[in-house]
Each structure stands twice: as structure tokens, then as C-alpha cells.
Amino acid sequence: MREYLLFVDTETSGIPQDWNKPYSSRDNWPHIAQLAWVVYTRDGQEVKAENHYILSSDYDMSPASATIHGITPEFLREHGKPRHEVMRRLYDDLLQYQPLVVAHFMQLDYHMMGVGFYRAGLDNPVSELPTFCTMLTSARFLQYSTQPKRGLRLxxxxxxxxxxPMAREHDALTDAYATARCFFALWQRGDIDEQIIMAQRPLGEPGKTVSRRWRPSLTHFIVVLALAALVALLLLF
Incomplete structure (x- = not known):
């Protein structure tokens, strides 16, 4: 496991209409209303926490979403920050810590970060980092259940x-902390290990080939071949 882990959660203005459309499809992808992340060391020591609301000047909040998380346009006008400022903070932390990025329902948070970076005019560092979804791994608890194997809610x-129960739900910072607490508990119990983390199918931007999980192995293979060729040349002289 990497030296650092970043636990992230988003509260949004709605849900995607089509998960396969590109981030440039403006009306397809919702907007981030609240973005929070917590950085830990691999042994469970908290390094830092960030919690931000994003101004809603260019989108509408769906009534259903506002009912779930309680974030209103009025609240965002008072407490929100510019999108680029918030996404830049996350961008800098992802580059600095090079973490394993963890979320509960990573599919949503992954794409919301991706579209957030796109709208802010920034590269997407998450596409080059390993990710892990605690919701997917929790599906094992439903192995003998008649419920759908979607995984447990946070x-x-x-x-x-x-x-x-959690003291509060659908607050991005509270959910990020709860995800971290659950992850480390699962790790200590042996329900999560390196193999399970690597076995999860990697995500990627819609329409683009996903191969980042294999890059380390490919790099290692190339290095081995180069060393073998060097040894062969040395043996000739």
C-alpha cells in the first residue's frame, strides 16, 4: 500500500444522466457542491483535512439532491468558493502525496473529480493514481444475502x-472521515489487503483506455529487459 491515502467524498447537484458521455458534455454531468478529503499515512495517522463548498453560479441544484444533503443555492452563495480554487487545492495534494485514493461509491466520486478538474481547466491527477472503493469491497458481507450485491451503504x-450509526450522513467531510475509519477497520480485520486493492477494476475517463494499473508492471518488465541486454553486452567484451 502507498505511503499516503486520500479519502474523498463529494456532494453534488444531481446524478449523471449517462456515465459514458465525455466530461465536455456539460448538461450530462452534475456539479460538485461540496468537496472534502482527508489525507492519512498508511498506518492511520491523519495528516490533513480539507472541506470546501463550491459556488453555484453556473448550475442549478436539483430539489432531490438538496433534500438529501441540505445544501441550497443560497448557502453556496454565502459559503462557496470558486471552482478553480478548490480543485487546485485537491490537485496540489494529489501531486504532493501521490496517494491511494479511497471513496465509498468511487465511481461517482472519481468522475465528479474528473469533471471538476475538466471544468477548472486542470489536468486530472486521479487518472494516474490507484483508487479503491469501500462500497465494492463491502459486497462480500452480502455474499449469502438475497439483497442485490451492490455493496453496503456507508x-x-x-x-x-x-x-x-454515523452521527451525520451526506456531509462530504463526515463521509470522508467515516470512509477512512471503515477502511482502516477492514484493513486491520484482514478484509482488505494489497491483493484486494489491486484487484479492483480501475476506472478511467469515459471514452479513454484504462491501463494505469499495469504501468508499474510494464515499467518493471522494460527495466529487466534493459538490464538483461546490458549484461549480455558486457559478457561479449
Missing amino acids: NELHQRLFGE
């Missing part, structure tokens, strides 16, 4: 692991 996983 509050359900928290309840199962700690015997108590």
Missing part, C-alpha cells in the same frame, strides 16, 4: 463494523 458498513 452508514450500513459503519453500523456493521462499529455497532453504531
